[in-house]
Amino acid sequence: EQERLKKYKNKEALSKDGKKVEVCGNIGNIRDIESILEYGGQGIGLFRTEFLYMDRDTLPSEKEQFEVYRQVAEKMDGKPVVIRTLDIGGDKELPCLNLPKEMNPFLGYRAIRICLDQPDIFKTQLKAILAASNYGNIKIMYPMVSSVDEVKSANRILWECKKELAKEGKGYSQDLEVGIMVEVPAAVMEADIIAQEVDFFSIGTNDLIQYTIAVDRVNEKVAQMYTPYHPAVLKLIKKTIDSAHQAGIWVGMCGEAAADELLLPFLLGVGLDEFSMSAVSILRIKELLSKWTVEEADEISKRVLKLQSAEKIKKFLLELAR
Ligand code: PEP
Numbered sequence: 144e145q146e147r148l149k150k151y152k153n154k155e156a157l158s159k160d161g162k163k164v165e166v167c168g169n170i171g172n173i174r175d176i177e178s179i180l181e182y183g184g185q186g187i188g189l190f191r192t193e194f195l196y197m198d199r200d201t202l203p204s205e206k207e208q209f210e211v212y213r214q215v216a217e218k219m220d221g222k223p224v225v226i227r228t229l230d231i232g233g234d235k236e237l238p239c240l241n242l243p244k245e246m247n248p249f250l251g252y253r254a255i256r257i258c259l260d261q262p263d264i265f266k267t268q269l270k271a272i273l274a275a276s277n278y279g280n281i282k283i284m285y286p287m288v289s290s291v292d293e294v295k296s297a298n299r300i301l302w303e304c305k306k307e308l309a310k311e312g313k314g315y316s317q318d319l320e321v322g323i324m325v326e327v328p329a330a331v332m333e334a335d336i337i338a339q340e341v342d343f344f345s346i347g348t349n350d351l352i353q354y355t356i357a358v359d360r361v362n363e364k365v366a367q368m369y370t371p372y373h374p375a376v377l378k379l380i381k382k383t384i385d386s387a388h389q390a391g392i393w394v395g396m397c398g399e400a401a402a403d404e405l406l407l408p409f410l411l412g413v414g415l416d417e418f419s420m421s422a423v424s425i426l427r428i429k430e431l432l433s434k435w436t437v438e439e440a441d442e443i444s445k446r447v448l449k450l451q452s453a454e455k456i457k458k459f460l461l462e463l464a465r
C-alpha cells in the first residue's frame with residue numbers, strides 16, 4: 144500500500160481541481176521526524192513537547208529545550224514546525240511538577256492554565272522556542288485555550304520573553320507565527336475574537352470531541368459515544384474555519400480526525416487549510432485529496448451539515464467513499 148502511494152511523496156497536496164492544502168505530520172519527539180519526511184510530510188503541524196518533561200524529577204532547562212527545538216527546525220529545513228507549548232494534565236502526568244490528583248483532570252489544572260499560573264516554567268519554554276526560531280520556520284501554539292484573555296496573557300508573556308532575549312543579545316525570528324489549539328467549545332464560540340490575537344488555529348479534535356459531547360476520551364464505557372461524526376462537532380469545525388477565514392488567518396487540524404478518510408471531503412469542503420497526522424496516514428490523505436474537487440467537497444459538506452445524527456453522517460460518508 145505505502146509502496147503504491149510513494150508517488151505522492153514529493154508532490155504537493157492538491158484537490159482534484161488543483162486547490163493547494165498542506166499535509167503535515169504530528170511528532171512527539173525528534174526521532175519521529177524521519178518518518179514524517181519519509182512519507183512526504185510538508186511540515187510538522189503538531190510537535191508535542193511533553194516528552195521533554197516526562198520521566199524525570201527536574202524541569203528541562205532553556206538550553207536543553209533549545210537544543211531539541213533547534214534540531215527539529217534544522218531537520219525540517221525551512222518547512223513549518225508548529226511547536227505546542229506544554230500540554231500536561233488530563234491523561235498526561237508529570238512527576239517533575241508534582242501535580243495533585245484531581246477528580247476531573249480533563250477539566251482541571253492543565254496545559255495553558257499551568258503555564259499562566261507558573262510563568263517561570265512557561266517563559267523557559269518560550270525563550271527556548273524563540274531562540275530556536277532562527278534555525279528554521281518555527282511557529283508557537285498554545286493548547287487548551289478557553290478564552291481570549293488567556294491568549295492575551297500568553298502573548299504578553301511571550302513579548303516579555305522577546306525583550307529578555309534581546310537584552311541577552313540572543314536573536315529570534317521576527318515573523319514567527321503564534322496560534323492556538325481550538326479544542327474547547329468556548330474557544331470555537333469566541334473564535335472570531337481570538338482570531339484577532341493570533342496568526343493561525345489548529346483544531347484539536349481529540350479533545351474537542353470529548354468537551355463537546357461531554358464524553359471522556361479514555362473511558363471505554365462511553366467509547367461508542369466518542370465520534371467525530373457527531374453533528375455538533377462538525378458544526379464547531381465549520382464555525383472555527385469560517386471565523387478564522389473571516390479574520391484572514393489559516394486553520395489546520397492536528398487531532399485524529401485530520402486523518403479520517405471518511406471525513407476528508409467534508410474537511411476539504413469547509414475549507415481546512417492544513418491537515419496534520421501521524422506519518423503513516425500522510426500519503427493516503429494526499430491521495431484522497433486528489434479525488435475530490437472543491438465544488439464536490441463543498442456540496443458534500445453542505446449535505447453533511449443538514450444530517451441530524453452521527454449515524455446518518457457516517458452512513459452518508461461511507462456511501463461516498465465507495
Ligand atoms: C487534540 O486534542 O486533538 C490534540 C491533537 O492534542 P492531544 O491529543 O495531545 O490532546
Ligand code: MG
Nearest residue numbers: 326347349350
Ligand atoms: Mg488536546
